[in-house]
């Protein structure tokens with residue numbers, strides 16, 4: 001029987017994120033029978049067994065492998081156009097066929113198939129009474145970028161092995177393939193180094209604080225250090241293997257020479273202030289970001305001493321133990337936000353400058369980076385670092401992760417270095433995602449619409465040098481994996497689509513519909529996600545008459561915005577926002593809510609007048 005297929009808009013109703021390269025929907029439905037047979041033509045047994053297991057749990061059907069009457073067929077093929085990670089999926093009256101050159105490709109094909117199934121496929125509960133069906137489709141798909149990353153900071157708050165596995169599970173559903181693990185920072189050293197035991201005995205622990213970050217009380221030296229944790233080398237191997245089973249490579253980060261307070265607490269002799277009574281930072285402010293002439297200054301020295309040979313000896317031991325634990329080719333050495341005010345004051349650093357002919361602190365940093373690069377290369381790995389590693393000169397095959405916008409990425413690519421884009425203005429998942437007064441307080445805000453608009457290949461740059469795209473989840477304000485999930489999803493869906501899908505296939509209104517389709521899948525997978533895209537964007541302008549003008553708009557199309565200024569709770573019978581208005585003199589609080597089709601969406605916003613005034617853009 002011939003099957004008709006529909007193109008374009010119809011196919012996007014398939015609700016697949018990231019959007020496939022080509023997808024056509026047929027006019028039939030395939031239903032899984034009482035028994036599910038899976039045929040394996042060349043795929044790894046581990047992959048097929050994992051999938052059989054997933055299906056068995058969700059459907060409670062009898063799932064077995066075999067050749068005859070197979071409902072699902074996995075085939076390894078040889079076909080250049082789809083590359084190493086691409087796949088073909090076809091669903092028709094015969095069942096589900098997934099073909100790829102590699103097991104990774106088959107895995108991505110399976111992720112696509114799951115998105116076509118009932119959301120319960122993501123559940124770890126049995127759903128025997130469901131009709132397990134999916135639409136006829138024909139899909140050809142392959143990723144735009146080879147590096148599709150998410151970073152998790154486990155230093156600012158520690159996340160257990162089980163939590164990290166959850167983070168990896170969440171990534172895998174959307175075809176992410178690089179897990180960047182930020183393992184060290186001022187607030188904790190999280191990886192066992194057997195030859196330097198104090199790194200975790202001392203550096204992994206601090207007194208517990210529940211308050212707001214950078215507004216916490218400084219602990220007394222005697223306060224018990226009960227909060228923290230670290231991963232043993234066995235734990236690391238377990239996580240790396242777990243990620244590998246989901247075709248995710250793990251990139252460990254040891255953030256040096258700055259961000260090293262935990263390391264300096266363990267071994268104060270590594271700093272230029274060895275007599276300082278170091279403690280692992282609990283979240284209290286110690287950095288003046290504005291500093292002197294715009295250069296950040298550290299009130300407590302959180303840098304390693306670049307003139308001390310012991311530093312390089314210890315780093316050689318550290319990277320020597322780390323390199324064999326992580327099979328992937330890159331190790332991340334951080335390199336960001338290193339305050340140099342303590343280096344400037346150090347006689348030893350000055351002597352180093354004289355000896356090595358280093359003209360300024362950037363060149364000192366560059367000297368440090370070159371030494372670290374040599375160590376990392378000596379362990380058979382390539383180095384990657386934040387874009388500050390370009391300052392003062394970068395050499396060899398080092399790659400750059402561009403976070404202060406895309407400029408670092410552009411400069412790096414112009415010098416021939418490979419680049420991963422993770423600009424803070426688009427890809428920082430710790431920034432609040434909706435109305436400022438209704439979300440946890442952080443340094444900056446970032447709406448998903450802006451995240452979605454990111455284009456990783458800058459104009460005029462050789463696209464071969466752009467390895468890919470990455471979202472970063474810093475955890476200063478995030479103490480639990482539930483909260484990490486809330487900040488990550490759905491914005492990481494936007495990053496996933498930018499990282500995988502052809503540029504020409506991106507479309508914001510369709511993406512929003514697909515995100516709404518993913519909510520029930522995320523819920524089935526027990527993922528906490530934000531509904532912030534339903535919150536109206538409320539801005540103000542201060543005009544020349546000294547009046548504050550209020551503007552409201554939806555982040556997504558199709559919302560009606562209602563508000564009150566009399567302290568009442570607005571609904572769809574309240575004033576509807578249709579045009580900008582002057583903030584009344586005596587207003588205390590503006591309450592706002594969005595509706596669609598007569599139903600409230602998202603949160604009720606209660607915005608104090610002070611906040612409305614603070615956010616005003618001055619119009620002269």
Ligand code: ACM
Pocket residue numbers: 336337386403
């Ligand atoms: C960074 O956000 N400091 C890399």
